Amino acid sequence: MKIKALTAIAALVAAPVAFAGGADDDKLVVNGEIEMVTKAKAPAHMENVDEVISGWHFRTDETQALQMDDFENQGMIFADQGLDAWNTVAGTEDKSCASCHGAPEDSMVGVRAVYPKWNDDAGEVRTMAMQINACRTENMGAEPLKYTSGAMANMEALIAMQSRGLPVNVAIDGPVAETWEKGKELYYTRTGQLELSCASCHEENYGNYIRADHLSQGQINGFPTYRLKNAKLNTVHARFKGCVRDTRAETFKPGGPEFIALELYVASRGNGLSVEGPSVRN
Amino acid sequence: MKTLALSLTAILTAGIATAGEVAPLDVKYDEYGAVEQSLTGVPGNPENGAKVMVNRGKGNCIACHETTVLKDSPFHGEVGPPLDGVADRWTEAELRGIVANAKMAFEGTVMPSFYKVNGYIRPGDGYTGKAAKSEMLPPLLTAQEIEDVVAFLMTIKE
Numbered sequence: 001m002k003i004k005a006l007t008a009i010a011a012l013v014a015a016p017v018a019f020a021g022g023a024d025d026d027k028l029v030v031n032g033e034i035e036m037v038t039k040a041k042a043p044a045h046m047e048n049v050d051e052v053i054s055g056w057h058f059r060t061d062e063t064q065a066l067q068m069d070d071f072e073n074q075g076m077i078f079a080d081q082g083l084d085a086w087n088t089v090a091g092t093e094d095k096s097c098a099s100c101h102g103a104p105e106d107s108m109v110g111v112r113a114v115y116p117k118w119n120d121d122a123g124e125v126r127t128m129a130m131q132i133n134a135c136r137t138e139n140m141g142a143e144p145l146k147y148t149s150g151a152m153a154n155m156e157a158l159i160a161m162q163s164r165g166l167p168v169n170v171a172i173d174g175p176v177a178e179t180w181e182k183g184k185e186l187y188y189t190r191t192g193q194l195e196l197s198c199a200s201c202h203e204e205n206y207g208n209y210i211r212a213d214h215l216s217q218g219q220i221n222g223f224p225t226y227r228l229k230n231a232k233l234n235t236v237h238a239r240f241k242g243c244v245r246d247t248r249a250e251t252f253k254p255g256g257p258e259f260i261a262l263e264l265y266v267a268s269r270g271n272g273l274s275v276e277g278p279s280v281r282n
Numbered sequence: 283m284k285t286l287a288l289s290l291t292a293i294l295t296a297g298i299a300t301a302g303e304v305a306p307l308d309v310k311y312d313e314y315g316a317v318e319q320s321l322t323g324v325p326g327n328p329e330n331g332a333k334v335m336v337n338r339g340k341g342n343c344i345a346c347h348e349t350t351v352l353k354d355s356p357f358h359g360e361v362g363p364p365l366d367g368v369a370d371r372w373t374e375a376e377l378r379g380i381v382a383n384a385k386m387a388f389e390g391t392v393m394p395s396f397y398k399v400n401g402y403i404r405p406g407d408g409y410t411g412k413a414a415k416s417e418m419l420p421p422l423l424t425a426q427e428i429e430d431v432v433a434f435l436m437t438i439k440e
Contacts, residue, residue, distance in 0.1 A: 191404045193394070193419055195385075200392040205361050211338070211345035212357040245411035249404040
């Protein structure tokens with residue numbers, strides 16, 4: 001800890017950025033009423049981490065504050081656009097989402113918390129994005145939304161926010177076990193010319209700075225995420241793609257089997273944390 | 283012959299190895315991961331080495347290693363050990379080996395290998411996210427840049 005303290009002092013002298021080192025101890029309560037679990041005992045399947053920590057703890061106080069009030073959270077603007085889409089009739093069946101599901105605050109509570117999950121009829125692991133598109137194509141007769149598009153992120157934000165404060169609870173056994181194992185394997189695979197895996201940064205080095213970036217655990221309980229960096233709502237697979245690209249690797253396709261498996265695995269590493277989407281990060 | 287053919291490919295695709303340089307596939311690491319022989323035979327330029335270390339598109343060493351003498355460049359990381367006094371702890375040969383391919387000295391280290399051209403999983407074309415255009419990638423640093431970085435590191439004494 002002494003080294004960390006010295007690092008922090010050195011950094012403060014050199015640059016106007018607070019090098020906190022590690023996760024902070026702040027408390028996340030949204031709108032003064034939704035109490036978020038942002039630190040929890042790691043799920044039993046995690047071998048190298050004792051405590052799971054929301055990415056919120058690795059951000060500055062200023063960024064953290066933006067998520068504590070829905071009027072400050074830019075992600076909520078996109079959730080509102082998602083609500084407009086929810087109520088809009090699209091496709092050959094003359095239906096909107098609301099035609100079958102009513103109000104999202106009634107029908108979508110808890111949905112975000114359990115995805116990705118097994119779909120028995122389709123015989124596949126489905127992400128929430130896949131389920132949204134299955135609903136559109138099969139029930140509405142509408143075109144699917146592009147996997148990482150703004151329209152998809154908006155709809156995901158609308159659905160995620162109905163579960164805010166509920167614990168992520170993704171199943172990893174039974175029919176999804178094989179996919180989960182694939183996701184785990186990918187998590188630990190060191191890709192690209194920089195030969196970095198997800199674990200290299202987000203398991204071995206969370207809490208450390210890499211250049212100006214404070215490394216988090218790479219949890220996805222806050223997705224979709226409004227990033228100050230690109231001033232838009234970001235989907236999980238778009239973020240995965242960016243991370244793999246930054247290892248100087250050939251990325252995987254958003255919506256493809258590799259990222260579906262990785263999403264299942266990474267989501268399960270957040271079991272016990274609250275759903276935060278749409279969250280705010282840098 | 284296979285090694286020779288591969289080396290030639292590396293030279294042709296990477297386009298950086300010139301006469302007198304040790305190509306990435308020909309570097310001789312000892313059992314502790316040290317490299318005795320200069321990669322170029324040309325003495326390293328420490329001033330350029332310092333530039334390579336802070337340049338995000340080159341070594342970007344300070345992304346992970348805090349280094350007091352380079353504090354004019356902002357944002358030093360904490361992922362790897364601080365480099366203050368590094369020349370007191372390692373020999374030139376050891377530092378050359380660590381910069382060229384740290385995995386030879388430290389198995390499983392997260393440190394990228396800066397003088398390596400193949401053996402990657404899903405190698406990309408730089409930071410484009412697209413597949414690499416050739417089987418052999420250009421190394422992250424040239425032989426002379428490695429020598430320059432090593433020369434600079436050798437000046438960092440307590």
